[in-house]
Amino acid sequence: xxxxxxxxxxxxxxxxxxxxxxxxxxxxxxxxxxxxxxxxxxxxxxxxxxxxxxxxxxxxxxxxxxxxxxxxxxxxxxxxxxxxxxxxxxxxxxxxxxxxxxxxxxxxxxxxxxxxxxxxxxxxxxxxxxxxxxxxxxxxxxxxxxxxxxxxxxxxxxxxxxxxxxxxxxxxxxxxxxxx
Amino acid sequence: xxxxxxxxxxxxxxxxxxxxxxxxxxxxxxxxxxxxxxxxxxxxxxxxxxxxxxxxxxxxxxxxxxxxxxxxxxxxxxxxxxxxxxxxxxxxxxxxxxxxxxxxxxxxxxxxxxxxxxxxxxxxxxxxxxxxxxxxxxxxxxxxxxxxxxxxxxxxxxxxxxxxxxxxxxxxxxxxxxxxxxxxxxxxxxxxxxxxxxxxxxxxxxxxxxxxxxxxxxxxxxxxxxxxxxxxxxxxxxxxxxxxxxxxxxxxxxxxxxxxxxxxx
Numbered sequence: 490x491x492x493x494x495x496x497x498x499x500x501x502x503x504x505x506x507x508x509x510x511x512x513x514x515x516x517x518x519x520x521x522x523x524x525x526x527x528x529x530x531x532x533x534x535x536x537x538x539x540x541x542x543x544x545x546x547x548x549x550x551x552x553x554x555x556x557x558x559x560x561x562x563x564x565x566x567x568x569x570x571x572x573x574x575x576x577x578x579x580x581x582x583x584x585x586x587x588x589x590x591x592x593x594x595x596x597x598x599x600x601x602x603x604x605x606x607x608x609x610x611x612x613x614x615x616x617x618x619x620x621x622x623x624x625x626x627x628x629x630x631x632x633x634x635x636x637x638x639x640x641x642x643x644x645x646x647x648x649x650x651x652x653x654x655x656x657x658x659x660x661x662x663x664x665x666x667x668x669x
Numbered sequence: 670x671x672x673x674x675x676x677x678x679x680x681x682x683x684x685x686x687x688x689x690x691x692x693x694x695x696x697x698x699x700x701x702x703x704x705x706x707x708x709x710x711x712x713x714x715x716x717x718x719x720x721x722x723x724x725x726x727x728x729x730x731x732x733x734x735x736x737x738x739x740x741x742x743x744x745x746x747x748x749x750x751x752x753x754x755x756x757x758x759x760x761x762x763x764x765x766x767x768x769x770x771x772x773x774x775x776x777x778x779x780x781x782x783x784x785x786x787x788x789x790x791x792x793x794x795x796x797x798x799x800x801x802x803x804x805x806x807x808x809x810x811x812x813x814x815x816x817x818x819x820x821x822x823x824x825x826x827x828x829x830x831x832x833x834x835x836x837x838x839x840x841x842x843x844x845x846x847x848x849x850x851x852x853x854x855x856x857x858x859x860x861x862x863x864x865x866x867x868x869x870x871x872x873x874x875x876x877x878x879x880x881x882x883x884x885x886x887x888x889x890x891x892x893x894x895x896x897x898x899x900x901x902x903x904x905x906x907x908x909x910x911x912x913x914x915x916x917x918x919x920x921x922x923x924x925x926x927x928x929x930x931x932x933x934x
Contacts, residue, residue, distance in 0.1 A: 510814035548813045559813035566809045577808040582702050585797035593796060605789055608703035608748045650804040658799040660792055 498527060498535040499542065506550075506559040512647060514556030554646035554653060587614050588623065592645070593660055596627045596638035615639075623648065704752030705790040707734055712787070719787060722780055724763055728756040759783060833912065837879050837919055838896050844885040845892045863898035864907075871908055871923035879910070879919040 496504070505521050506513055515533070519526040527535075536557060540550040549562040561569050570577075580588075587610045590602050603609040618624040627640035641654070651657065701707040711730050712719055735749045762779035778784075804810050871877055882899065883892045899921065902908045909922045 504815075507813055507815035510812055551810070560806075561811040561813060563804045563809045566811075569811055570808075577805070580801065582794070582797060585801050586702065586793050589793050589796035589800050592800070593793070605786075605793055606703055607705035607752065607786070607790060648806045649800065650806070650810055658796070658803070660796055 498522075498531065499539040502532070502535055502557075503539055503559070506557060512553050512555030512558040517556065551650065552652050553650060554643045558647075583611070584614050584617060588618060588641075588645075591618075591624050591639050592641050592654065592657060595640040596630075598630055598636040598638055600636060602639075621648075702794075704731075704749045705787060706794070707731065707749070708752070709787055709791055709794070719791075720784060722784070724756065724760050724780060728753075728760050731756055755783065833915075834879075834910070834919065838883065838892075841880060841883040841885055841892050842889065845887070845889045847885070860894055860897045860901060863894050864901055867895065867898050867921075868902060868907060868923055871921055876920045876922050879921060882921065 501521055502518055505518065515529055518532050518536075519529070536550065543549055543559075547561060547565055548559050551558050551560050583606075586606055587602055590605050591597055594601065594605075599610055599615070615624075621644075622642055623645035624639050625642050626637045628638050629635040630638050645651075646653065701710065708727065708731060711717075711727055712722060717723065717727070732753060735746070735753050738746045738749055759779045806812065867882060870882070879899070883895050885892065887895070899908070899910075903910060907924055909924055910919055911922065912919050
């Protein structure tokens with residue numbers, strides 16, 4: 490074998506996603522091919538083939554808000570996490586509830602978060618969420634005091650394995666659920 | 670109002686001896702995320718219908734907790750007191766006789782707003798739990814990353830710029846100038862001879878810094894001869910010259926030693 494054939498599009502995409510370590514979107518994947526990039530449909534077809542090839546492996550193709558990402562699937566997490574002694578950060582109920590309100594009701598003001606939770610969101614919580622890059626100030630409401638309104642970011646979606654806000658679990662009424 | 674009920678007996682004050690760990694109560698109270706959370710806890714614990722809350726009973730229970738919170742002067746007390754006022758108002762309106770005339774539109778259940786808020790809060794409490802169950806990066810999924818082939822395992826010695834070599838030479842030359850009074854025998858300086866000497870020394874000592882080979886005490890001519898010898902040896906591929914990083918000392922090593930694979934210092 491003196492002249493190995495050039496890698497296929499899906500191999501090139503796989504290599505680039507592994508090298509990047511962060512999500513790449515379709516235009517970024519197209520740019521890999523230089524002056525004669527394949528069209529969007531061709532890249533998507535290559536991604537579909539790659540996805541099929543990775544079935545059952547220790548790495549999977551995942552579509553998140555930032556594009557496509559290669560990741561170790563959830564089913565391998567119990568073993569893979571043993572690599573790290575420290576457990577990943579656990580977030581308090583206050584943080585998770587505040588984040589949920591911002592995610593579902595965005596853009597929201599702090600007062601609106603307080604109205605739902607019955608307590609104002611602490612500065613520490615809002616800072617934590619902003620430092621993690623999950624929420625940002627999306628603007629200011631044109632009402633007295635011009636309060637800041639908060640929204641979630643693309644990093645939030647990427648971090649929670651979501652392609653878009655539509656993929657958030659449906660907001661259900663716990664009372665209705667019980668009576669059913 | 671009593672502090673707490675223990676086996677049906679009201680406790681008016683905390684016992685003086687350390688009977689409850691003083692922080693235990695605060696820890697318990699702080700597990701509630703606010704007045705709505707506490708109310709929901711009371712309702713759910715007793716399997717009460719959220720749409721038909723026995724307001725008098727719940728208000729009494731709620732007030733017992735609020736008393737505890739106020740006693741401990743927890744910062745959260747204010748939010749809990751607002752809810753206490755709301756509960757008291759609902760309780761009062763429930764006790765008042767409701768006029769039988771008029772349509773229901775004008776006379777909603779006094780609990781309606783509370784029920785709406787409780788249900789809304791519970792929705793987001795559940796949503797927060799669901800969000801926590803969502804696969805999360807570095808907890809449930811791990812972005813895959815492979816090393817680039819440019820990050821090669823073998824580490825090639827850094828390329829050496831020739832001008833750095835000359836710079837090192839110039840530095841030693843400058844120092845040699847300070848030793849010009851030193852007498853030098855002309856016939857002692859043969860480049861070939863110096864090559865052999867240098868090579869011998871390099872074979873004896875594995876790594877020799879360039880500045881150690883160029884001895885200013887030999888004077889200008891001596892340094893020049895040694896430098897020429899080193900350049901000759903380099904040209905003949907008899908020695909290697911290496912530098913760890915920019916401005917680090919230059920090291921020389923004889924080639925062909927059996928420890929050729931040894932690490933540079």
